[in-house]
Amino acid sequence: MSESAARLSVFKTYKLFVGGKFPRSESGRVYEVTDSKGNWLANAPLSSRKDARDAVVAARKAVGGWSGATAYNRGQILYRVAEMLEGRKEQFVREVAEAEGLSKAKAAAVVDAAIDRWVWYAGWTDKIGQITGATNPVAGPFFNVSATEPTGVVAVLAPQESSFLGLVSVLAPVIATGNTAVVVASEKAPLPALSLGEVLATSDVPGGVVNILSGRTAEITPSLAAHQDVNAIDLAGADAALAKELEIAAADNLKRVLRPQPVDWAATPGTDRMTAFLETRTVWHPTGSLGAGGSSY
Amino acid sequence: MPTTVPAPGNDADAAGRLKELADVTASDSTLRRFLHGLPGVDAVGLEARAASLGTRSIKTTSKAYAIDLAISMIDLTTLEGADTPGKVRALAAKAVLPDPTDRTTPRTAAVCVYPDMVATAKAALAGTDVKVASVATAFPAGRAALPVKLADTRDAIAAGADEIDMVIDRGAFLAGRYLDVFEEIAAVKAECGDKARLKVIFETGELSTYDNIRRASWIGMLAGADFIKTSTGKVAVNATPANTLLMLEAVRDFRALTGVQVGVKPAGGIRTTKDAIKFLVLVNETVGEEWLDNTWFRFGASSLLNDLLMQRQKLSTGRYSGPDYVTVD
Numbered sequence: 001m002s003e004s005a006a007r008l009s010v011f012k013t014y015k016l017f018v019g020g021k022f023p024r025s026e027s028g029r030v031y032e033v034t035d036s037k038g039n040w041l042a043n044a045p046l047s048s049r050k051d052a053r054d055a056v057v058a059a060r061k062a063v064g065g066w067s068g069a070t071a072y073n074r075g076q077i078l079y080r081v082a083e084m085l086e087g088r089k090e091q092f093v094r095e096v097a098e099a100e101g102l103s104k105a106k107a108a109a110v111v112d113a114a115i116d117r118w119v120w121y122a123g124w125t126d127k128i129g130q131i132t133g134a135t136n137p138v139a140g141p142f143f144n145v146s147a148t149e150p151t152g153v154v155a156v157l158a159p160q161e162s163s164f165l166g167l168v169s170v171l172a173p174v175i176a177t178g179n180t181a182v183v184v185a186s187e188k189a190p191l192p193a194l195s196l197g198e199v200l201a202t203s204d205v206p207g208g209v210v211n212i213l214s215g216r217t218a219e220i221t222p223s224l225a226a227h228q229d230v231n232a233i234d235l236a237g238a239d240a241a242l243a244k245e246l247e248i249a250a251a252d253n254l255k256r257v258l259r260p261q262p263v264d265w266a267a268t269p270g271t272d273r274m275t276a277f278l279e280t281r282t283v284w285h286p287t288g289s290l291g292a293g294g295s296s297y
Numbered sequence: 298m299p300t301t302v303p304a305p306g307n308d309a310d311a312a313g314r315l316k317e318l319a320d321v322t323a324s325d326s327t328l329r330r331f332l333h334g335l336p337g338v339d340a341v342g343l344e345a346r347a348a349s350l351g352t353r354s355i356k357t358t359s360k361a362y363a364i365d366l367a368i369s370m371i372d373l374t375t376l377e378g379a380d381t382p383g384k385v386r387a388l389a390a391k392a393v394l395p396d397p398t399d400r401t402t403p404r405t406a407a408v409c410v411y412p413d414m415v416a417t418a419k420a421a422l423a424g425t426d427v428k429v430a431s432v433a434t435a436f437p438a439g440r441a442a443l444p445v446k447l448a449d450t451r452d453a454i455a456a457g458a459d460e461i462d463m464v465i466d467r468g469a470f471l472a473g474r475y476l477d478v479f480e481e482i483a484a485v486k487a488e489c490g491d492k493a494r495l496k497v498i499f500e501t502g503e504l505s506t507y508d509n510i511r512r513a514s515w516i517g518m519l520a521g522a523d524f525i526k527t528s529t530g531k532v533a534v535n536a537t538p539a540n541t542l543l544m545l546e547a548v549r550d551f552r553a554l555t556g557v558q559v560g561v562k563p564a565g566g567i568r569t570t571k572d573a574i575k576f577l578v579l580v581n582e583t584v585g586e587e588w589l590d591n592t593w594f595r596f597g598a599s600s601l602l603n604d605l606l607m608q609r610q611k612l613s614t615g616r617y618s619g620p621d622y623v624t625v626d
Contacts, residue, residue, distance in 0.1 A: 053617050060619065228610075229619020252616065 014044045014190070016051060016214065017197025019058030020207020026050045031215070033191055036101030044190045047215035049223035052182065055211035056229055059153045059180040062208030067150045067178035071126035078122035078176060081203040085115045088199060092164060092192060099163045099189035113266060114168040120268070121172035128177055128274050136282070143285040148278040150178035151256055155224040157217060157237035162265045163189035167196065169265050170236050173273035175209055182230070183212045184221055186237065190214035218242055225249035232256035232277050236263075314555055322519055325476040332475055332515060338507035338543060347538035350582055351575040360574070364609050365403050367573040367601075368395060370591045372430050372562065374409040374599050375626075376437075376530065382417045384626070385410055389421035391624060396606045398622070399613065405602065406591040407460060411436070412453040419457035430496070431458035434485060437500075437529035439464035443481060450488045461489050462496040464529060465513065467503045475516060482520035496524035496562055496595075502534035510540055514547035524560040530597060535565025538575055545583040558587070564597025570608040573601055599626070 014033075015022040029046035045051075066074070085092065089111055097107035129148060136144040154174045159166030163186045174181045185193030197212045213220055217237060225233055225246040233250050235243045235258060243260050250257050258276045263269075321331040355363055373392045375384060389408050396402040407428035408418050418429045431453035435441035441449075450461055463485050469477040482497055489495045497517040501510050517525045525544055528535040541563040548559045561580075567573055573596060580588050588594050603623040610618040 056617065056619075223617060226615070227617040227619070228622055229617065 012042060014042050014194045014214070016045050016047060016055075017194065017201065017210070017212040018051070018055045018208075019061070019211065020201060022197065022201075023051075023054075025215070026054065029215075033189070035098040041098055042191060044194060044214045047184075047213040047220050049220060051213055051215075052220050052224050053227070055182045055213055056153060056155075056224070056227055058208035058211055059182050060229055062180045062206055063150075063152055065206055066175070066180055066209045067152075069178070071129065071178075074176065074178065075122045075125035077204045078118055078125065078172065081199060081205065082115050082118040082122065084199045084203045085111075085118065085196075088195075089115070091195060095192045095195060096164045099186075099191060100161075110162075110165050114165045117165070117168050117269075118172055121176040121274075124173075124271070124274060125176045128271065128278075131271065132275055132278060132280070138284075141287050143287050144282065145285070146280050146282045148177075148275075148280050151277045151279055152179060152231035153229060154179045154181050154256075154277050155221070155227075155230050155233040156181050156183045157221060157233070157235055158183055158185050158193060159236050159263075159265070160186045160188065160217075162186075164192040164196075166236070166263075166265045167193050169263075169269060170234055170273065171210065173269070174234065174277055175205075177274050177278055179232070179277050180209045181211065182224060183210065184217055184224070184237065185212055185214045187215070187217045221246055222249055225255070226252065228253050230255060232258070234258040234273075234276070235260045318519060318555065322476070322479055325474070328475050328479060328516075329473070332512040335508075335511055335515065338511055340507050343507060343543060344539045347542045347579065350542075350578050351538055353575075353578045355574050355578070361609075361612050363574045363577050364570060364605050364612070366589065367570070367577060367596065368605050368609075369403040369406060370594055371405040371596050371598055371602055371605075372407045372409040372564075373405045373602060374530070374564070374597055376409070376411060376432060380411065380414055382414070385414045385417045386421045387624075388626060389418050389427070391602070391626060392427045393422065393425050395602060396609065396623070399609070402606070402609065406595055409462065409597065412449055412456065412458070415453050415456035415458045428459040429457060430460035430462055431456075432462045432464075432498075432529075433458075434463040434481075436462070436464050436498075437531040439466050440468070443484060446481070447484060447488050450485050454489065454493050458493055460494045460496060460524075461485070462498055462526060464498045464500060465517070467500055470504070470509070470513060470516075475512070478513075479516050479520050482517060482522065486521040494523040495521070496526045496560075497522040498526045498529055498564075500529055500532060501527045501536075501540045502532040507540070507543055510543050511547060514544050515551070518547065518551045518557075518559050522559060524562050524595070526562040526564055526597065528563075528565045528597075530565030536563030536567055536576075536597075538579060541576060542579050542583060545579060545588075548588075549584045558593065560593040560595065561588070562595040562597055567596055567598050568600050569604050570601075573598075573605065 025045035025047050027048040030043040031046045033041050033044045035041050092111045093107045096110055133147040138144040156170050193212050200210050226249040232255050247257050322328050375388050392405040392408045404427050407430045409430040410418050412431050415431045433450040433453045434446035465478050486495050499513040504510050514525050544561050552558050580594050606623050607618040
């Protein structure tokens with residue numbers, strides 16, 4: 001027997017990422033993931049709506065700690081994610097190349113762009129407050145401040161075509177501002193997303209801040225859209241018909257809804273995806289007769 | 298159905314059997330002989346049986362029935378040093394109307410408080426059928442002299458408690474002074490008379506072995522307990538499916554032997570609807586429908602109710618609910 005044939009290949013079992021752990025789907029189901037030419041790559045978990053519910057529970061638990069962490073600390077952790085990605089670049093290049101049918105060089109460029117995007121959003125964590133908040137001029141003896149705070153649990157439908165750069169571009173802005181996320185990965189190409197879970201688990205991101213589900217988008221998302229404990233939903237990965245259905249379901253508890261729009265994922269994003277999931281809180285603080293009647297304070 | 302107690306003499310009628318049991322508690326040595334004569338518990342088999350019953354799938358209409366039944370069996374409990382009259386009143390309001398958005402939600406069985414809060418709870422529950430349960434006898438440690446424990450019980454009943462949750466003297470039990478434990482329970486039972494039903498807490502987490510839980514169950518039932526209850530909720534291990542199954546077997550055997558029905562109350566650590574339904578399956582499969590009623594089975598819990606309400610909302614609306622839609626208590 002030749003030496004090269006002696007070793008059996010080790011197949012990877014792709015699993016979900018929920019609450020900082022890597023469970024299989026509660027339903028026990030998997031589905032076949034193929035590359036762009038239809039060749040089998042791996043089996044990915046086929047999530048059920050119960051997996052979605054469990055993910056929301058995990059995300060809700062994580063809201064307090066993550067939104068309460070200092071923005072600076074969140075920035076450090078997101079930067080750490082970029083560092084970890086850098087170390088596993090090779091794996092992501094291979095997965096992206098297979099999933100999207102790109103050449104190795106093109107896939108490497110996509111992964112580089114995705115890592116840069118993490119760094120870009122990591123920098124925004126402690127700056128977004130400056131551009132969204134304000135002290136407001138009001139006609140009265142009040143000190144009036146508006147400041148933004150995270151919306152809460154955000155369901156994110158990752159883009160279907162851009163399996164990694166698109167995913168990072170919708171996930172990073174959600175968690176950068178202190179929200180927690182339940183991500184539904186691209187249905188056809190979930191492997192880069194599931195691998196990203198392994199990176200997040202080793203990057204000091206607290207368990208539950210990001211939860212990643214794979215499966216049929218149309219099966220998982222209606223229960224997320226209708227879920228009373230989900231505060232917002234990003235419909236980036238929904239087609240027109242599904243987006244309409246989900247928006248109707250999301251209306252019941254007045255979720256924030258970010259509608260799908262054509263995006264060039266390679267271009268530098270604006271702040272729109274961060275501000276979409278921020279709530280403005282305005283505080284009126286009485287100042288007595290400050291400056292009016294010669295008051296001493 | 299196999300029982301764990303050797304069948305009494307051939308045609309002994311119930312009265313004769315009870316008399317026979319009176320002999321059992323005549324002295325420390327007869328009681329000890331009886332308790333140590335109980336068959337040993339097969340721990341592996343018990344846990345496997347409890348686990349296998351926990352795998353039953355209860356869905357749709359059965360689930361709706363189970364949720365409503367579980368809500369109606371809850372002793373909504375607050376036993377904190379920081380309890381205030383306001384908190385007790387809030388809890389009482391919740392017991393009467395658990396889900397203000399859905400008035401078809403059943404009431405809980407009782408509100409469970411410390412003795413000094415009984416009057417507050419009683420006033421808040423006036424005119425409803427929700428009972429007031431009070432812990433007593435130096436809960437949760439039970440480390441006090443008998444007259445103190447009896448006075449504690451008397452106070453709670455005088456304030457209007459419908460049910461008394463007493464703790465046994467685990468120190469005496471573990472030291473082997475079974476008759477002391479028996480006599481203490483009997484004394485508290487005498488204090489309760491027909492004014493209050495008596496629940497006896499064994500604190501199973503402190504009894505170390507399943508054999509001890511079986512013995513304690515029999516002491517409690519022989520001494521006249523109306524309910525046997527797993528735990529105080531104040532130690533690391535509280536109600537588990539296995540120890541509850543064991544106690545259900547004990548009440549089943551006790552009724553087979555004496556004709557007297559005794560209730561069971563698992564308490565502490567039951568937080569989710571899934572857990573509660575597992576316990577209901579245990580009840581149904583071990584002692585049957587006669588116990589599926591809040592006269593004979595209760596849950597000692599506080600956070601369980603919110604989870605049941607969220608599941609109930611999910612069943613009625615089709616949408617997963619969240620903690621924003623139930624009260625914080």
